Amino acid sequence: MVALTINGELVEAKEGMTVLEAANSAGIGIPHLCSEPDIKPYGACRVCVVEVTRNGRSSVTTSCDLPVEEGMVIDARSPAALKTRKMMVDLLLSRCPNVRPLKHLAAGLGIKQPSFSTENPAEDCILCGLCVRACDEVAQKDVIGFVDRGQQRKVTTAYDQADPYCASCGKCIKYCPTGAIEHVPGITVKGLGRIWIYLRQAVQVGMLALFLYLIYNTVRGKVLPVPANLFSRFDPLMALVAMIGGKELIANMIPALITIVVTLLIGRVWCGWICPLGTVLHAYGPKFPKLPNWLRSIKYILLIAFVGGALLGVLAFMWFDPITIFVRPLAGTVFPYLLQKSAPIAIPDGLAAQRVAEIPLRPLIHRELLIPLGIVLFLNLFAKRFWCRYLCPLGALIALTSKFALIKRYVDKKICFEWGCCLHSCPMDTIAYKDLSSDPGECIMCMDCIGDCPSGSTKFGRKAKPTWVYSYDPSRRKALVGVAAGVAGAFLLRMDAFKSKYQYLIRPPGAEQNNFLSKCIRCGQCIKICPNNALHLVAKEGGIESHLTPVLIPRTGACDWECNSCGQICPTQAIPKLSLEQKRKQQMGTAVVNTEICIRCLLCIKECPVKGALVQGTIEGLKGKYPIVDATKCIGCGACEFICPIKGEAAIRVEAPPKSA
Amino acid sequence: MAKLQSATELETWRKDVLATRDPNKQTITICGGTGCRALEGQAVSDAFHAGLAAQGLASQVDVKMTGCHGFCERGPLVVIFPQRIFYPGVTAKAVPDIVSKTIAKGEIIEKLLYEDPATGKKITYEYDVPFYREQRRVLMEDNGLIDPTSIEDYVAVGGYKALAKVLSEMTPDQVIEEVKRSKLRGRGGAGFPTGRKWEDARKAPGDTKYVIINADEGDPGAYQDRSLIEGNPHSVLEGLLIGAYAVGAHRGFIYIRNEYPMAVQYITKAAKDAEAYGLLGENILGSGFSCTFDVHRGAGAFVCGESSALMRSMEGKPGEPRSKRIHATESGLWDKPTVLNNTKTWALVPHIINRGADWFNSIGTEGSKGTMVFSLVGKVNNTGLVEVPMGITIRRLINDIGGGIRDGKKLKAVQTGGPSGGCIPESLADSQVDYESLTKVGSMMGSGAMIVLDEDTCMVDTARYFMGFNSSESCGKCTACREGVVRMYNILERITHGKGEEGDIAQLELLGETTRNGALCALGRTAPNPVLTTLRYFRDEYEAHIKDKKCPAGVCKDLISFSVLADKCTGCGLCKRNCPQEAISGEKKQAHVIDQQKCIRCGICREVCRFDAIKVE
Numbered sequence A: 001m002v003a004l005t006i007n008g009e010l011v012e013a014k015e016g017m018t019v020l021e022a023a024n025s026a027g028i029g030i031p032h033l034c035s036e037p038d039i040k041p042y043g044a045c046r047v048c049v050v051e052v053t054r055n056g057r058s059s060v061t062t063s064c065d066l067p068v069e070e071g072m073v074i075d076a077r078s079p080a081a082l083k084t085r086k087m088m089v090d091l092l093l094s095r096c097p098n099v100r101p102l103k104h105l106a107a108g109l110g111i112k113q114p115s116f117s118t119e120n121p122a123e124d125c126i127l128c129g130l131c132v133r134a135c136d137e138v139a140q141k142d143v144i145g146f147v148d149r150g151q152q153r154k155v156t157t158a159y160d161q162a163d164p165y166c167a168s169c170g171k172c173i174k175y176c177p178t179g180a181i182e183h184v185p186g187i188t189v190k191g192l193g194r195i196w197i198y199l200r201q202a203v204q205v206g207m208l209a210l211f212l213y214l215i216y217n218t219v220r221g222k223v224l225p226v227p228a229n230l231f232s233r234f235d236p237l238m239a240l241v242a243m244i245g246g247k248e249l250i251a252n253m254i255p256a257l258i259t260i261v262v263t264l265l266i267g268r269v270w271c272g273w274i275c276p277l278g279t280v281l282h283a284y285g286p287k288f289p290k291l292p293n294w295l296r297s298i299k300y301i302l303l304i305a306f307v308g309g310a311l312l313g314v315l316a317f318m319w320f321d322p323i324t325i326f327v328r329p330l331a332g333t334v335f336p337y338l339l340q341k342s343a344p345i346a347i348p349d350g351l352a353a354q355r356v357a358e359i360p361l362r363p364l365i366h367r368e369l370l371i372p373l374g375i376v377l378f379l380n381l382f383a384k385r386f387w388c389r390y391l392c393p394l395g396a397l398i399a400l401t402s403k404f405a406l407i408k409r410y411v412d413k414k415i416c417f418e419w420g421c422c423l424h425s426c427p428m429d430t431i432a433y434k435d436l437s438s439d440p441g442e443c444i445m446c447m448d449c450i451g452d453c454p455s456g457s458t459k460f461g462r463k464a465k466p467t468w469v470y471s472y473d474p475s476r477r478k479a480l481v482g483v484a485a486g487v488a489g490a491f492l493l494r495m496d497a498f499k500s501k502y503q504y505l506i507r508p509p510g511a512e513q514n515n516f517l518s519k520c521i522r523c524g525q526c527i528k529i530c531p532n533n534a535l536h537l538v539a540k541e542g543g544i545e546s547h548l549t550p551v552l553i554p555r556t557g558a559c560d561w562e563c564n565s566c567g568q569i570c571p572t573q574a575i576p577k578l579s580l581e582q583k584r585k586q587q588m589g590t591a592v593v594n595t596e597i598c599i600r601c602l603l604c605i606k607e608c609p610v611k612g613a614l615v616q617g618t619i620e621g622l623k624g625k626y627p628i629v630d631a632t633k634c635i636g637c638g639a640c641e642f643i644c645p646i647k648g649e650a651a652i653r654v655e656a657p658p659k660s661a
Numbered sequence B: 001m002a003k004l005q006s007a008t009e010l011e012t013w014r015k016d017v018l019a020t021r022d023p024n025k026q027t028i029t030i031c032g033g034t035g036c037r038a039l040e041g042q043a044v045s046d047a048f049h050a051g052l053a054a055q056g057l058a059s060q061v062d063v064k065m066t067g068c069h070g071f072c073e074r075g076p077l078v079v080i081f082p083q084r085i086f087y088p089g090v091t092a093k094a095v096p097d098i099v100s101k102t103i104a105k106g107e108i109i110e111k112l113l114y115e116d117p118a119t120g121k122k123i124t125y126e127y128d129v130p131f132y133r134e135q136r137r138v139l140m141e142d143n144g145l146i147d148p149t150s151i152e153d154y155v156a157v158g159g160y161k162a163l164a165k166v167l168s169e170m171t172p173d174q175v176i177e178e179v180k181r182s183k184l185r186g187r188g189g190a191g192f193p194t195g196r197k198w199e200d201a202r203k204a205p206g207d208t209k210y211v212i213i214n215a216d217e218g219d220p221g222a223y224q225d226r227s228l229i230e231g232n233p234h235s236v237l238e239g240l241l242i243g244a245y246a247v248g249a250h251r252g253f254i255y256i257r258n259e260y261p262m263a264v265q266y267i268t269k270a271a272k273d274a275e276a277y278g279l280l281g282e283n284i285l286g287s288g289f290s291c292t293f294d295v296h297r298g299a300g301a302f303v304c305g306e307s308s309a310l311m312r313s314m315e316g317k318p319g320e321p322r323s324k325r326i327h328a329t330e331s332g333l334w335d336k337p338t339v340l341n342n343t344k345t346w347a348l349v350p351h352i353i354n355r356g357a358d359w360f361n362s363i364g365t366e367g368s369k370g371t372m373v374f375s376l377v378g379k380v381n382n383t384g385l386v387e388v389p390m391g392i393t394i395r396r397l398i399n400d401i402g403g404g405i406r407d408g409k410k411l412k413a414v415q416t417g418g419p420s421g422g423c424i425p426e427s428l429a430d431s432q433v434d435y436e437s438l439t440k441v442g443s444m445m446g447s448g449a450m451i452v453l454d455e456d457t458c459m460v461d462t463a464r465y466f467m468g469f470n471s472s473e474s475c476g477k478c479t480a481c482r483e484g485v486v487r488m489y490n491i492l493e494r495i496t497h498g499k500g501e502e503g504d505i506a507q508l509e510l511l512g513e514t515t516r517n518g519a520l521c522a523l524g525r526t527a528p529n530p531v532l533t534t535l536r537y538f539r540d541e542y543e544a545h546i547k548d549k550k551c552p553a554g555v556c557k558d559l560i561s562f563s564v565l566a567d568k569c570t571g572c573g574l575c576k577r578n579c580p581q582e583a584i585s586g587e588k589k590q591a592h593v594i595d596q597q598k599c600i601r602c603g604i605c606r607e608v609c610r611f612d613a614i615k616v617e
């Protein structure tokens, strides 16, 4: 045994050990880059410099190749040693400004910025020679080596080509501290979990296809074996908000519970694998925008605000749900447009045809519905999944849930190479530079990171505890802000000034009686299933709270006596699911005759499906026979209004029932 | 030829050789050194042969092409023995005259003689030429006398006497003792005591040991080792054999750069001849001691002169230095105890054995004994190889031997020690040339290059030049040297281009200090020297470049401008005609002007102007 002093501590070391080894075994850390226990010292990086004093003379020298000697005094932190080490790290950092272990080391030495500029910031080989020595000493292959001198020095294989002697043992890969071995000619570094990425992509594509298929067929009016509102019914945000708003359990939304359970088990897979909007947003956009992290808290605040609003029965914000954002333009704009191109919508002939052409009603293709989706897609140009990271309230709900998920992403530090490959793969930019950990709330389980992990250290399993440590995580303050915003918003919308006085706001059958506004999640699916093109989304006539809710406009089509589809498709049952019998009894409004313009053709009477609701009669003070409405029988389906041959506003119009207050 | 079986047989042979030689026979020696060969030395030699034949003197006169005489500045050199009549700068045209007058009639040809630039006097004899007079020639002594391809010539001047003495009269320990007593230090740069190195290797366990001659000589401007091998290859070989005997090695090598084909050829021939005479190989001089010899040609990387890199290169690996924790004397070439010495170190050994350690000790200073060969180059009148006793002052070397600075300019500094040596300012020109003193002033001995810089030299630019060399010669293994040196070079490059910034000097000093401390081998550890010494002695020049954007010496193109001094300009138009950019205009007999926009600052106008009318600032 040899006794020496390292950093003021007396250390016992075995004969033949190096100072670095002796320090390590005594638990004293000396920074180093090119030294590994099972490989011979080489002395390339010069980071392990220490000041050594022997026989009263001191000098700065490397410790990784310095054999211990009795009575030697080592100071790894003396001013001279530190100055030299700092410069060595600075020089290496200036060569490879983006290499993680170097940046760590530099930060530890107080280097904020490399002192010298580089022409090739992508350079990541620090020329430590560990790969060369691993190949020579550990693998005993001697396939890679250094060529050239000075600045031109680089690691390569013979003739820069894959070498037949290379056993693909991966030893070099394991020893490379920076990941530069990936760029050594003839050496291939494989990510280990590619298969997961392929699987996910297949699922995503399948889900998106299914989603489009459902909507397309809904628009076409085709009946499918799968519920057309499938995705909405799995949307827990819709479920939560509609149930809170409607203050009742909505049987239709039970599947959303499955989403929650799945999230509790395996995290935010909804976002990574299922959500059709998410799939589209995953496809493009920069992964590492220069945007502040606090933006991520917006989605939490929005979520809380929406729930707050729902508590007061206001669901107007739900047009901000990702499913509805995606459904509406597809159902209201894209598919109608495509369908119209291929097979123009049949326009009734005769008088009705004329009227449809003349009536200045809103166009059949609702172009404005494209705007929200357009904005979301546009924002994605600034950050991949911009919407998911910063805005999506559904994402926020699922994120909060996945903080408690059983299975989460973690990095097995024992086998991690520390190259930081995963950093570059994460579409949510949630992997921390510092320790490669991630926020389970932000992680969408897309597995892009295991696809790129060369060491197999990125894992998904029962490991990580819930973390509530991120600056953007919802805090009590943010929750209060959210609730306040929601409540204030709700009150604002409910103010008389914003209330609609529009007397023709006719809701789909059964809706009015059903606390409609507190349940409708503004998905727009009903308008497109309506076979008569009778339902439309109101823009502003209904007041802000009604924005993007369905309304019946009989001039374009009446509620079909033989149809109850809207109740079937409504995911939150804001339009109740009714049998045809029940539906025929729902009063949507009441027809009112405008005797001033009525030409007494009495076509409407012929059209009215309800027995006794519209009959011939006389009106006091007027000559001739007029249609007379029996308000107790009329259900407001609008068949009369539709058929009325008067140009512009019909002479018989359905009026909404007076608001309950 | 039968192999010599003993020291006595060697002496007998020597007598035989000498007997055939008449010391008074006229001998014409023509310098065959690199410098003189470049100046058509070979043609001169041919002309002599032809001339003598024509006059029917061929049998009475010997003609010899020898190794380098040193005074390369005035080549091709011709010396006529026995009188030692000295004709510098001889052309083939002058040869018939020499043959018909000097050789045939003993007449001295006045106009061919050397004229001392200091006194203007003609000098007839070689030993009177100040360049030679002031030297102390030990290693180079025989260069001008012998034909390097002739072993007889070497034997005639006492060659292999030391080897015979060692093998017949001395034990290896006695040899080491003698070398130790001589205080001989390595001539390869670091000045490590040679005796101690040998002793370490002798004591190292194992039977297989090696000795190596380091003839890599990669410093720009240095050619001493080359001249020695080209002039007297047997002396190096003899030294190596003595060393091999002392340390117990049976294989010797020379590591020589491939760019020295003649040296390679001569040393190979010398080894072949020596072997034929039983002076090399099995059972040398019947002593029972054997040693083989191989020539290893290096590819010419500067760093391969470093001992561990040299050995890696000989092993067929990349020429990369490795940590000096394990000494080569314990584990060197193929991990066997190895002694590597510089060519000059080896060649000094026979002299020490022959004349004794005390004689060697009588030359030089307390810490540095013996003589040292320098290549004196740069702005000095007499460039060439000079051998001087250790401890001579720089000023004497330059003024007395070098004949002062060219064109009457002033001495500014001397760069010693090769590319990683330092610049010693004129104010310190009275310091001695020995290991300690040079280190004290921030420079080093190196392998003996000495570059004289005059007042027209920009020191920042000089530092930049050397740092450029060092950065491209770094092997690239360690961070300090690979990255540090190039960063220093970049900063200097910026400064000389007028883009220097506040803080550059501090950064250079920090880089210099940390590179010196951090580098793995001596290349990196010494590479910052050019910067650190110029910063130490010429800081104001750096400041002028950085702060005032001026190059005081008028060298850095981005910082200077040329203009015509109207009062001196005669309007001769010479500059106008020579300017490659047509930047100069002016009527005949009128003062000319330089268009600064067009001027590329090449300085041609200044060179051609006969009236000193071009000003640079």
Ligand SMILES: Cc1cc2nc3c(=O)[nH]c(=O)nc-3n(C[C@H](O)[C@H](O)[C@H](O)COP(=O)(O)O)c2cc1C
Binding pocket: B185, B186, B187, B188, B189, B190, B191, B192, B194, B214, B215, B216, B217, B218, B219, B302, B303, B304, B305, B306, B307, B308, B340, B341, B342, B343, B345, B447, B521, B522, B523
């Ligand atoms: C970069 C570098 C280049 C060197 N080049 C030479 C050289 O060309 N010739 C030489 O003899 N020594 C050279 N040396 C010195 C050798 O490493 C070694 O010290 C020397 O050959 C030992 O011989 P000596 O003890 O006779 O000086 C060089 C050293 C370094 C660091």
Ligand code: SF4
Binding pocket: A124, A125, A126, A127, A128, A129, A130, A131, A132, A155, A175, A176, A177, A178, A179, A180, A181, A184
């Ligand atoms: S590739 Fe990696 S291990 Fe190899 S020298 Fe470069 S940084 Fe070191």
Ligand code: SF4
Binding pocket: A270, A271, A272, A275, A276, A277, A278, A279, A322, A387, A388, A389, A392, A393, A394, A395, A396
């Ligand atoms: S965050 Fe929202 S839009 Fe993004 S994937 Fe999740 S649910 Fe879909």
Ligand code: SF4
Binding pocket: B303, B320, B321, B473, B474, B475, B476, B477, B478, B479, B481, B482, B519, B520, B521, B522, B523, B524, B525
């Ligand atoms: S100091 Fe320079 S030459 Fe020496 S090992 Fe380091 S990089 Fe190579």
Ligand code: FES
Binding pocket: A031, A032, A033, A034, A035, A042, A043, A044, A045, A046, A047, A048, A049, A062, A063, A064, A065
């Ligand atoms: S760890 Fe010692 S030089 Fe790299």
